[in-house]
Amino acid sequence: MTAEVPPGLRDSPEGRELRQALDAVAGSLPELLQDPPDTAAATLLSWTVAAPALRAPAAVLALAALAERPAARPRALELALALAARGQDPAVEPPLHGVRLAPRQTGLDEDVILLGVPQVKLPTRIGLVALDGVRRYFAELHRPRPAQRAIDVGTGSGVLAIVAAKHLRRAGGVEGVWGVDINPWAVLIARANAVLNGEAERTRFLEGDGLGPLDRPDLVGRVDLILSNPPMTIGLPGPPLGPEERFNVIEHPVEFVRRELIGIGVRLLRRPSGRLLFHISGRFPEAQQNLSSVPGFGPKRALLQGLTELDPYVDLRGLVYQELIQDRPYIFLKGYPVEIQPVTATEAHLIRKRGGRIYQQSFVWVYGFDEPALDTSDRPA
Numbered sequence: 001m002t003a004e005v006p007p008g009l010r011d012s013p014e015g016r017e018l019r020q021a022l023d024a025v026a027g028s029l030p031e032l033l034q035d036p037p038d039t040a041a042a043t044l045l046s047w048t049v050a051a052p053a054l055r056a057p058a059a060v061l062a063l064a065a066l067a068e069r070p071a072a073r074p075r076a077l078e079l080a081l082a083l084a085a086r087g088q089d090p091a092v093e094p095p096l097h098g099v100r101l102a103p104r105q106t107g108l109d110e111d112v113i114l115l116g117v118p119q120v121k122l123p124t125r126i127g128l129v130a131l132d133g134v135r136r137y138f139a140e141l142h143r144p145r146p147a148q149r150a151i152d153v154g155t156g157s158g159v160l161a162i163v164a165a166k167h168l169r170r171a172g173g174v175e176g177v178w179g180v181d182i183n184p185w186a187v188l189i190a191r192a193n194a195v196l197n198g199e200a201e202r203t204r205f206l207e208g209d210g211l212g213p214l215d216r217p218d219l220v221g222r223v224d225l226i227l228s229n230p231p232m233t234i235g236l237p238g239p240p241l242g243p244e245e246r247f248n249v250i251e252h253p254v255e256f257v258r259r260e261l262i263g264i265g266v267r268l269l270r271r272p273s274g275r276l277l278f279h280i281s282g283r284f285p286e287a288q289q290n291l292s293s294v295p296g297f298g299p300k301r302a303l304l305q306g307l308t309e310l311d312p313y314v315d316l317r318g319l320v321y322q323e324l325i326q327d328r329p330y331i332f333l334k335g336y337p338v339e340i341q342p343v344t345a346t347e348a349h350l351i352r353k354r355g356g357r358i359y360q361q362s363f364v365w366v367y368g369f370d371e372p373a374l375d376t377s378d379r380p381a
């Protein structure tokens with residue numbers, strides 16, 4: 001088992017417990033290959049590792065280790081789905097969550113399976129708008145060139161990086177896709193998800209702030225695509241709403257876009273063909289105005305614009321309850337599967353405002369440099 005404890009957790013008690021859990025799990029891997037699926041899933045869930053609270057991350061990483069052997073990958077996916085289906089099982093603490101993105105959501109001809117633990121945000125329905133932007137970018141706007149490089153800033157479960165790697169590979173070649181996240185748990189889980197989905201060789205996940213870890217001279221002007229579904233949940237004072245919000249809340253979301261995407265991203269992009277695709281809520285038009293302030297860099301297309309009312313949420317009346325947080329009322333869903341729970345106060349607030357319907361004004365923008373008639377970026381000077 002090759003999983004490494006990410007630097008941000010290494011010196012913490014939870015990091016040390018995770019290391020022990022991983023070592024314990026490594027010894028059980030051979031059983032997972034031999035046993036029938038039901039027994040193997042039960043084995044995964046029943047491990048009494050040194051730290052029961054870390055069983056779920058350890059199970060995700062064990063599946064990733066299994067998927068590293070090509071012959072065992074179908075089995076790892078099968079077990080991943082079995083576990084994801086039992087995500088609410090009280091026997092798994094912390095719970096293991098999963099989503100399965102169908103081909104119609106990704107534009108690929110295969111499912112993408114994502115596992116998560118409470119510390120990592122899985123794409124919500126609203127988050128899937130960003131994924132739809134990626135799908136449409138490749139369907140409508142992408143011009144294939146060999147050895148492309150992409151970066152996903154704030155990668156979370158790794159979803160956009162993994163899907164981009166698949167698209168780029170099919171569209172003529174991928175040299176590498178990097179995903180960066182400030183949340184060490186996200187780095188761990190995104191790596192595991194990449195392995196499970198057969199994209200480990202083409203993706204690398206790094207822990208860090210924004211584009212900081214990739215602000216390197218060798219990447220300046222050499223990145224073809226920067227993707228970002230940036231953190232936009234403004235932190236409320238007081239305890240975070242859920243474990244994943246420990247990392248997802250941000251004090252100045254517009255400043256994040258300005259500092260990372262403009263300050264570093266525009267410099268890294270290949271000229272003139274490099275593109276920046278980012279998902280932004282209609283609540284933050286200033287972020288977009290900031291981007292348009294860079295000379296020669298502007299919007300090339302809005303892939304999704306306006307009001308997106310997301311079925312099948314349909315009517316949530318009777319399914320919600322109200323809770324006061326910092327003296328402000330928020331509405332939450334009762335007992336709904338995790339992938340459609342409002343995970344942020346903002347989403348819950350939107351539900352409240354729309355009388356029981358999830359509502360979001362979302363934009364996916366593709367930005368780029370003004371291009372001459374012919375793209376000459378690959379020709380020697």
Ligand SMILES: C[S@@+](CC[C@H](N)C(=O)[O-])C[C@H]1O[C@@H](n2cnc3c(N)ncnc32)[C@H](O)[C@@H]1O
Pocket residue numbers: 121122123124127130153154155156157158159160180181182183186208209210211229230231232247248249250
């Ligand atoms: C809206 S979520 C997007 C997750 C995933 N890309 C998706 O589309 O489902 C934003 C992500 O940004 C990460 N994040 C928050 N602040 C960050 C920072 N300063 N640098 C890098 N990532 C950050 C969070 O941990 C979270 O995973």
